[in-house]
Amino acid sequence: MSDGADDGALMRTHPYGIAVRAAKGVWQGALGIAALAFGALREDVPDWVIWIAPVIVVIAVVGGAWISWRQLGYRVGTDDIRVERGLINKEARSIPYDRIQDVSLSETLLSRLFGLVEVQFETGAGGKEEVTLAYVTAAEGARLREQVRDARARVSGDGGPARDRGGDGTDGASPPTATESAQTVFAMDNRRLVTFGAFEFSLLVFAVLAAGFQQFEFLLSPLIWDDSFWKELIGQQGEYVAAAGVALAVAGAVLGLGTLLLVGFVTGLVRTILRDYRFLLERTEKGFRRRRGLLTRSDVVMPLHRVQAAIIGTGVIRRLLGWHGLSFVSLASDKSDASHVVAPFATMAEIARIVAITGIDLPDAATRWHRPDARYFTDAALIGAVPLLLIAVGLAVSPYWPFAAIPVLVAGLIAASRWLQWRRHRHALDEATLFGQVGLLSPELTAAPRIRLHSVEIAQGPLARMRGYARLHFGLAGGKFAIAGIRLDEARAVRARVLDHIAAVDFARLPR
Known part of the structure; x- marks a missing residue:
């Protein structure tokens, strides 16, 4: 644990956060309070219980909100940020700046009424490893985000001395500063939002x-x-x-x-x-900045050098109308998702402009696509269809013979879907990027630069070893990428090309 956090004074979240927590707790317990009052309407329950029970619940919620505020503090030091919790049993957690992937801000409807935001320090580990400060003012949240980023750049050697913008920092929930120009890359108006x-x-x-x-x-x-x-x-x-x-x-x-x-x-x-609502993606000096949400307004910044891959998806009908969605696989998580949605409903021309900023290539007419091994999908079709055909045989020799056609029909649909998947699934490898496309009715394209791949693994089960195909797993920070049903000789060739490219890169020189 670094001692750098001792350099900063202990600070607390804003006292208005007590009101936000209390209002949130009362709202969440409203149905419970109503149920308690309804149960108290029985004849053997005194009338005063009907009134005193909700009051006790509200007092307990407000008291819990005060305790949550009082037991939380934080210090911003030279080398790390420390979050301290506890009234009787103290617990302190220190996070070195070089472990923090990003700092995101979010506003709920209640916190927005009080001018407060929730600050989340994303370490890339997800779950309990993430640290959240709720709630601070929008200016303090912006100051924390800028100070942590500048300190991280100084510690990791990616930039000059840390800049302390102070409490008037205007990143995050507030508009960018004059020195940080923001260029709108993608936005959705109300008409597109409804569509x-x-x-x-x-x-x-x-x-x-x-x-x-x-x-x-x-x-x-x-x-x-x-x-x-x-x-x-x-x-x-x-x-x-x-x-x-x-x-x-x-x-x-x-x-x-x-x-x-x-x-x-x-x-x-x-x-x-x-x-x-009011989805806005901007290009700033830090990278991409995305803001969205009606009741809960989120504000996330994605540095360009932390974008690991691009994922383009679509739906059955929207694909016919030319609509797609774009997500970036990033080192930091986006709530429960492993990727950041940067254009949820856009045309391919708009998506191409966004992806071009990251330097990730998209496939073009010259891309040489390869289909997976047909034996992989043949085996999958047989595994799904043979049991159904056996059931059909059993029904055919039983009194329920009219129903024998049902499993035969389902088996035929399984075989047809596997054949179509073989036609739709494909992959390609050019000089800088690895492409993979999966999906039958809703295709999804993944484009991962070779420089962002950390490892390559060839996996084979007993059937795959006997039939001569494999699954390629690629190490991709912040996400997963695999190619299924590839011929074994081709899998080895792809692995060799990717590993040669990885070996030629000095990852210590890359920005972190």
């Missing part, structure tokens, strides 16, 4: 309702667990359908399907607006 949301069909709302039903089933009538209740209800509905006639029954089915589609459309649209 994007139309493709994000989602039935998540039903999962939320199911989870709520499971959590608060004690508030529901016990009749829902009675088999006779459901039999009677279904019988009544059947009588209504029979009495209404076939036309009305079909109309009801169409109406139900339309309602399901409408709910999925609205859910996807709302999720998209909440996540990507």
Whole structure:
């Protein structure tokens, strides 16, 4: 542990964070408070319990918010930043600057009302290894981000002396400084945002309702667990359908399907607006800066030299209309994702302009593509289809012979999908970049510069060794990249070319 953190004075997060935490806790416990009050309505419970129970819960939430604020402090030193926690049992964690990949800022709706942001120091390890300070002012968050980056550059030898911008730093949640020019690279207006949301069909709302039903089933009538209740209800509905006639029954089915589609459309649209509202990608002196979000506003900066690979994806329908999405595999994680979304809904021309800034090549007409070994997909088709064909034989000699065609049909679909995958999957290796494309209806292209690949592994299972194909795994910091079903001789040739390129690079001279 470095002692550099001792050079800085102990600082605390902003006291307004107590109000943000308390309001968040009350909101999250609102259903619990309502359930508690509902249970207190029983005749054997005194009236004062109905009023005192929610008050006790609110006091407990506010007290917990104060304790969370009081027990957290941080020091910014010469060589590291130290975060201290605890009132009775003190715990201090020191993070050297050369381990910090990036510092990201995010704002929730509540924190934005108080002018506060959440600062996350990303070490690239993910999970519990990440350190978060919640909440500080937007100016303090920007100052921390700039000070940590400058100190990291000084420690790693990538730049000159650290610049201390002080509390008026304007990176992060505030606009860039005059010395840090920002050029808009990609943005989504409201029209494109709504168009994007139309493709994000989602039935998540039903999962939320199911989870709520499971959590608060004690508030529901016990009749829902009675088999006779459901039999009677279904019988009544059947009588209504029979009495209404076939036309009305079909109309009801169409109406139900339309309602399901409408709910999925609205859910996807709302999720998209909440996540990507005012999506803005800029080019700054530090690299790419991405801001997005309606209720939770995130602000992430991606230094160019930490971009490891580019991933271009699309969907079944949006591909036909010319829409794609672009993500960068980066050393720092983007919340729960391993890659940073930099253009979620863009044309290929827009994506090409963004990728060109990173220096990553994209395939062109001269790229020599190679298909995987057909034996790999043949084996996969047989593994999936043979059991179904055996089931079909068993059904054919049984009283259920009319159903024998079903597994045969499924087996045929599996074989057809594997053949189409063989036609769609491909890879290429040029002088500087390795390309891999997978996906049948929604193809995904990965472009990884050879200089960013750290290792190459050839993996073979028993069947692959017998049949003569393999899977190539490439070491890519911050992500995963593999080519499946490649011929063994070709896999060895690709490995040799990539390793020769890696051996010729002095990674100690590369920016970190």
